[in-house]
Amino acid sequence: xxxxxxxxxxxxxxxxxxxxxxxKKQFEKFFSDKSIVNMSSYKTDSKTNLPVLYLKxxxxxxxxxxxxxxxxxxxxxxxxxxxxxxxxxYREDLGGLCSTCCYxxxxxxxxxxxxxxxxxxxxxxxxx
Numbered sequence: 001x002x003x004x005x006x007x008x009x010x011x012x013x014x015x016x017x018x019x020x021x022x023x024k025k026q027f028e029k030f031f032s033d034k035s036i037v038n039m040s041s042y043k044t045d046s047k048t049n050l051p052v053l054y055l056k057x058x059x060x061x062x063x064x065x066x067x068x069x070x071x072x073x074x075x076x077x078x079x080x081x082x083x084x085x086x087x088x089x090y091r092e093d094l095g096g097l098c099s100t101c102c103y104x105x106x107x108x109x110x111x112x113x114x115x116x117x118x119x120x121x122x123x124x125x126x127x128x
Contacts, residue, residue, distance in 0.1 A: 019074060026070045027082065036062065037088075045087040055090050059083055 002009075019027070031037055037053040044051055055062065063079055074082075082088075 023074045026073045030066055053088050055088055
């Protein structure tokens with residue numbers, strides 16, 4: 001049976017589908033929302049040829065929103081694994097603000113507008 005010259009045992013092929021079609025659609029629908037991500041207009045992921053998505057929140061905050069929206073969707077570890085893809089990048093990777101400022105919602109332009117309005121500059125300078 002298992003000696004020399006016997007044919008090898010045929011092992012069954014196991015095909016696993018990690019996510020159902022419904023779970024994939026929920027994940028894509030969640031990340032197509034403009035309040036959650038900014039879509040790059042020119043940069044694409046090399047594997048999928050889909051546009052890069054810049055996340056507006058932390059992973060934990062995104063998970064909290066996703067789990068409330070889709071309580072029967074994919075689980076937390078699968079969600080975090082999907083976010084490791086190069087398609088998803090943090091907004092602070094764009095430059096300009098540090099991660100702490102980005103987290104608390106400070107914006108560079110709002111501070112500049114406030115500084116200009118505080119100083120008594122000519123109206124022509126304020127406009128430009």
